[in-house]
Amino acid sequence: MVKKKLLIVIILTYLLIVFGGYVASSESGMGCGPEWPLCNGAVIPELQGDTLIEFAHRVIGLVLFLLFSQVVIHIYRNERYHHLKSIAFYSYLLLIFQIIAGAVVVILDLPALVVTLHLVLAMIFSGLLTYLYRHTENPYFKEKKSQHLPLLLLTLLITIGLGAYVKHTSIGLTCSWFGCHSAFIPTSLEGWIQTVHRVFALFSLVYLIYVAFIYRNRSILIALVLLVIQITVxxxxxxxxxxxxxxxLHLAFATAVYYFVLDAWLQTKQ
Known part of the structure; x- marks a missing residue:
């Protein structure tokens, strides 16, 4: 039961991340006004336009919080999962901090750094969820020893975080798809930020190809295909x-790549 609920929470977290990208891209983040937890002064507002989009995002988050609360309670009550108690506790604290960050985003009118932090925390939370999911069946589970996969995950996380910052500071068009408007070297801070994001993306691709040759793992191969599509997108x-x-779609594929690399790192070694 715990494993099934964790899988649902993982899926909800993925949907929440992608839908959060839609909220930001459609500029619906202030659909409930600068209020939290109320929405335009009401528990259930008039559901239309930007308000409907932002309120739906909050509802998904609430469902996720309630469902994961049940999972944590079950883990603490069942001795079978005693090995998961500390990770479950830290995951729950991170979720609460993530909710607070979401409230700050709304109250402070979507500051770029806080919005980026909001996304990065969601990615880390999804990683802890995947860890819990992989460990529910086997308390003596041991991850494959790897120096490459943790570094690859960190690279992907930085790439996604930089991408979020680029998006939320509206500097995504500072450079063309190759170079910065006839200049190979950026001439502005905005151009450098976008270029660094692209360098991390390219490094992630090259590193993932290298890791795929080393491990020949199905999840890694899927991640490689998804990353090629993601860069194309x-x-x-x-x-x-x-x-x-x-x-x-760009965010959806990036998040999926992160999930599959994480899954490869956490696969069991019997």
Whole structure:
């Protein structure tokens, strides 16, 4: 039962991350006004336009919080999962901090750094959830020893975080898809930020190809295919001047890559 609920929470977290990208890209983040937890002064507001989008995002978050609360309670009550208590506790604290960060985002009118932190915390939380999911069946589970996969995960996390910052500071079109408007070297801080994001993305791709040759793991191979698609979508996003659909798809693939690399790291070694 715990494992099934954890899987649902993992899926909800993924949907929440992607839907959060849609909220930001559609500029619906203030659909409930600068209020939290109320929405436009009401528990259930008039559901239309930006308000419907932002309120739906909050409802998904509430469902996730309630379901994960049940999981944590069950882990603490069942001795079978005693080996998961500390991770469950820290995951719960992180979720609460994530909720607080979400409230700060709304109250302070979507500051870019806090929005980026909000996403990065969600990614870390999803990682802890995957850890819990992989450990529910086997208390003596041991991860494969790897120096590459943790570093690859960190690289992906930095890439996603930089991408979120680029998006939320509206500097995504500072550079064209290759180079910075006829200049190979950026001439502005905004251009450098976007270029660093792209360098991390390219490094992630090269590193993932290298890791795929080493491990030949199914999850790694899936992640590699998804990353190639994700980078292609990133180019299309720039060419379409950050079209809503392509922007959200860009985040969806990036998050999926992160999940599959994480899963490869946490696969059991019997």
């Amino acid at each position: 990133g180019v299309i996003t720039i060419l379409t001047k950050i079209d809503l659909f392509w922007g959200v």
